[in-house]
Amino acid sequence: MKQKKQIIIFTDLDGSLLNKDTFRFDEIEDYFRELISIGIKIIPNSSKTEAELSDFNNQYNLNLSFVAENGSSIHGLNLIHNNLPERISLSRSTDQIYKVYNENVPFDLKQKVTFILKLKSKDQKEIFGLPLNQMMLAIKRNHSIPIQFNGTESEKNEFINIINDSGLTIQSGGRIMNICDINNKSKAMLKTIELIKEEISDEIITIGVGDNQNDIEMLKRADYACLVKNDNFDSSLINIDNLIKSSEPSPKGWADVIKTAIQKIKT
Numbered sequence: 001m002k003q004k005k006q007i008i009i010f011t012d013l014d015g016s017l018l019n020k021d022t023f024r025f026d027e028i029e030d031y032f033r034e035l036i037s038i039g040i041k042i043i044p045n046s047s048k049t050e051a052e053l054s055d056f057n058n059q060y061n062l063n064l065s066f067v068a069e070n071g072s073s074i075h076g077l078n079l080i081h082n083n084l085p086e087r088i089s090l091s092r093s094t095d096q097i098y099k100v101y102n103e104n105v106p107f108d109l110k111q112k113v114t115f116i117l118k119l120k121s122k123d124q125k126e127i128f129g130l131p132l133n134q135m136m137l138a139i140k141r142n143h144s145i146p147i148q149f150n151g152t153e154s155e156k157n158e159f160i161n162i163i164n165d166s167g168l169t170i171q172s173g174g175r176i177m178n179i180c181d182i183n184n185k186s187k188a189m190l191k192t193i194e195l196i197k198e199e200i201s202d203e204i205i206t207i208g209v210g211d212n213q214n215d216i217e218m219l220k221r222a223d224y225a226c227l228v229k230n231d232n233f234d235s236s237l238i239n240i241d242n243l244i245k246s247s248e249p250s251p252k253g254w255a256d257v258i259k260t261a262i263q264k265i266k267t
């Protein structure tokens with residue numbers, strides 16, 4: 001008998017599924033729900049926090065498993081199979097990360113670091129550029145410490161080197177830097193697949209969708225790699241076989257690449 005196929009889509013959210021300005025995907029919502037209704041699993045794999053991703057599920061009345069904080073934790077796999085855990089951590093906690101920071105970064109460089117969580121919410125709001133309610137969800141970080149570095153470029157490089165040497169990493173996004181453990185979306189995707197395979201005997205076929213540098217590793221490890229058009233990301237140097245690219249940005253581009261990938265899987 002032919003083995004059943006289970007398609008799992010691992011998708012970035014901002015700029016991939018969600019419009020990068022409105023953070024919504026209404027234009028393709030019907031198609032999105034149709035995919036779920038025919039049994040395709042969609043797992044958001046995002047740099048957003050658990051609080052933000054739970055809010056996303058609530059807002060759209062969805063029940064999706066998800067990966068939070070750039071591969072730091074996996075949530076809701078019990079929704080895919082009863083035997084799977086509700087939460088898996090792949091990263092040290094913020095307290096543990098802070099301890100490593102504190103022990104390794106010299107005093108003079110610490111003077112240049114502003115901890116965003118210690119600022120007044122008015123200042124935090126300005127830095128994040130989000131409405132208050134959304135910002136409150138964005139700062140609930142379980143596995144990373146958002147900071148600003150107020151030094152010269154060479155001091156900043158020195159700081160980053162020290163962080164890297166102490167077994168942590170820095171993720172930069174706009175005006176904010178995050179001190180995190182060494183984890184990424186790709187590792188979390190592979191861990192998720194490994195766990196699902198323990199419980200489900202179907203052939204697992206993965207589609208990875210992203211729009212930016214921090215998605216590329218995940219795309220490389222997916223069976224079908226999809227890149228949604230992003231004007232701020234130069235994809236000409238990306239070297240992935242059979243990469244499916246959209247000519248439109250999110251959310252329309254998301255539906256386009258998924259349709260192409262599913263077509264390929266069927267043939």
Ligand SMILES: [Mg+2]
Pocket residue numbers: 012013014015016210211212
């Ligand atoms: Mg993105």
